[in-house]
Amino acid sequence: MARGFDRVGVVGLGTMGAGIAEVFARAGLGVIGVEVGAEALERGRGHIHKSTDKAVARGKLSEAEREEILGRVTFTTSLDDLADADLVVEAVPEVMDFKRALFTDLDRICKPETVLATNTSSLSVTAIAALTSRPGQVVGMHFVNPAPVMKLIEVVRTVVTDEGVADDVAALARRLGKTPVTVGDRAGFVVNRLLLGYLNHAATLLERGVASLDDIDTAMRLGAGLPMGPFTLLDLIGLDTSHEVCEVLFQESRDRVHAPAPILRELVTAGLLGRKTGRGFRSYQGDQAPSEPEPAGGPAVASVHVLGEGAERLSDELAAAGFPAADAQDADVVIALSGTPVVEHAVRLARPERLVGLHLVGDAVAEVVSTVVTAPEAARAVHDLVMALGRTPVACADRAGFVVEALLYPYINDAVRMYDSGYASIDDIDTAMRLGCGYPAGPFETLDAIGLRAVRDGLRALYAEYREPSFAPAPLLDRLVTAGVTSIRDR
Numbered sequence: 001m002a003r004g005f006d007r008v009g010v011v012g013l014g015t016m017g018a019g020i021a022e023v024f025a026r027a028g029l030g031v032i033g034v035e036v037g038a039e040a041l042e043r044g045r046g047h048i049h050k051s052t053d054k055a056v057a058r059g060k061l062s063e064a065e066r067e068e069i070l071g072r073v074t075f076t077t078s079l080d081d082l083a084d085a086d087l088v089v090e091a092v093p094e095v096m097d098f099k100r101a102l103f104t105d106l107d108r109i110c111k112p113e114t115v116l117a118t119n120t121s122s123l124s125v126t127a128i129a130a131l132t133s134r135p136g137q138v139v140g141m142h143f144v145n146p147a148p149v150m151k152l153i154e155v156v157r158t159v160v161t162d163e164g165v166a167d168d169v170a171a172l173a174r175r176l177g178k179t180p181v182t183v184g185d186r187a188g189f190v191v192n193r194l195l196l197g198y199l200n201h202a203a204t205l206l207e208r209g210v211a212s213l214d215d216i217d218t219a220m221r222l223g224a225g226l227p228m229g230p231f232t233l234l235d236l237i238g239l240d241t242s243h244e245v246c247e248v249l250f251q252e253s254r255d256r257v258h259a260p261a262p263i264l265r266e267l268v269t270a271g272l273l274g275r276k277t278g279r280g281f282r283s284y285q286g287d288q289a290p291s292e293p294e295p296a297g298g299p300a301v302a303s304v305h306v307l308g309e310g311a312e313r314l315s316d317e318l319a320a321a322g323f324p325a326a327d328a329q330d331a332d333v334v335i336a337l338s339g340t341p342v343v344e345h346a347v348r349l350a351r352p353e354r355l356v357g358l359h360l361v362g363d364a365v366a367e368v369v370s371t372v373v374t375a376p377e378a379a380r381a382v383h384d385l386v387m388a389l390g391r392t393p394v395a396c397a398d399r400a401g402f403v404v405e406a407l408l409y410p411y412i413n414d415a416v417r418m419y420d421s422g423y424a425s426i427d428d429i430d431t432a433m434r435l436g437c438g439y440p441a442g443p444f445e446t447l448d449a450i451g452l453r454a455v456r457d458g459l460r461a462l463y464a465e466y467r468e469p470s471f472a473p474a475p476l477l478d479r480l481v482t483a484g485v486t487s488i489r490d491r
């Protein structure tokens with residue numbers, strides 16, 4: 001029979017622990033919240049009061065419900081009060097020495113059947129389990145910040161976790177109104193491993209000068225449909241935390257894509273950690289120079305020549321907007337509609353500086369591609385034409401994948417490799433990314449929507465350009481395309 005887990009303990013009532021205690025209390029469980037000292041305990045109590053007050057103000061909780069929830073939480077500074085708990089979740093800072101001391105104490109204090117869970121984001125759950133005399137009853141229970149709101153819990157089972165323990169913890173997660181995803185003990189689990197790989201890669205593209213910070217953010221928000229761009233998210237997570245997670249991922253994977261981008265190291269060393277310090281990739285202190293006003297008036301072009309797949313349709317759209325077509329040799333600008341680098345089109349022209357690449361991404365974005373010979377006026381004119389057509393322009397260099405595909409395809413490739421290694425199921429990976437990051441779709445849903453062949457071919461081009469080993473298409477993806485399979489779920 002599944003364990004009941006009616007009395008739970010939460011150790012550390014900081015950002016995560018206070019939220020976790022609230023989640024348990026909201027589900028009707030008795031909670032013992034433990035902090036290091038009286039002051040920290042009051043701070044923890046304050047977090048829970050503030051959060052439930054907010055819920056009342058928003059009409060999500062009644063006064064009576066809030067009182068009931070608060071009545072279920074007891075606050076203490078003594079770990080001894082956890083002796084009878086059925087489950088203890090630890091949420092103390094991410095320092096192995098702290099976890100070591102705590103798990104040694106919990107193992108001594110708690111009854112033998114108590115399940116001990118860690119909320120660690122990047123430490124080895126197996127190493128923590130091995131500190132106790134009950135490694136079979138130690139799991140990871142990785143909540144997402146803010147715990148009361150976010151639906152995902154990654155339940156981490158190690159090679160020594162007893163049969164049934166992870167299932168019981170997953171059942172508890174469902175009782176809390178959450179969606180559990182049960183995974184093994186690998187650095188970053190599902191969400192941080194896929195997310196930080198992608199965020200780190202965005203920082204690398206910035207360092208390589210493929211596009212500006214704002215253009216990369218815009219491309220991923222409007223072009224890939226993500227809730228926010230990678231630099232906004234890095235600043236929100238904190239660059240120190242992001243750097244640390246990348247470092248841990250790299251230590252395990254030895255994959256260069258996880259090696260923290262040098263710009264992260266530099267910002268962290270300079271104390272620019274993101275929103276929490278008022279400045280990271282961006283400044284949040286209200287002292288930023290006002291952004292440059294868009295130049296008044298329409299695009300400074302009289303005529304346009306469009307080449308590439310879909311040229312006729314774009315020419316018609318431009319003509320309807322007042323920019324008539326002309327021959328390639330006479331036009332003010334030549335637009336090469338292309339999903340691949342365009343410099344080869346430029347060199348065929350008598351005046352290659354007039355050629356600008358254009359890659360339409362979804363319905364909202366167009367990547368405006370400048371080659372090494374593109375004149376800045378030509379790129380600006382195409383930027384304005386794109387705006388006149390109602391799309392958002394994203395300026396970028398003439399590199400394989402431009403911005404959106406260069407960031408999206410390796411992320412999908414990582415997810416395919418993760419699944420193929422047996423680490424997690426397709427549905428669990430999709431669920432984890434949707435619920436853990438607020439993505440509109442999981443990586444496999446995105447893969448199916450784009451098409452397996454397009455992603456495989458895009459990855460081949462990225463690999464050929466950057467020679468990054470992990471950009472080479474995952475063998476499974478290659479095999480599926482060769483076999484003519486159109487959805488990874490059909491394998």
Ligand SMILES: NC(=O)c1ccc[n+]([C@@H]2O[C@H](COP(=O)([O-])OP(=O)(O)OC[C@H]3O[C@@H](n4cnc5c(N)ncnc54)[C@H](O)[C@@H]3O)[C@@H](O)[C@H]2O)c1
Nearest residue numbers: 012013014015016035036040091092093094119120121145
């Ligand atoms: N912040 C996040 O977004 C996030 C998300 C998921 C997981 N995590 C993980 O959750 C854990 C906690 O992170 P956080 O951001 O809540 O940290 P935090 O610094 O906000 O809170 C930690 C709390 O633990 C208390 N504490 C320290 N030692 C203690 C001890 N021996 N006994 C009792 N309390 C003690 C501190 O006083 C503090 O209030 C870490 O392992 C972290 O990796 C964090």
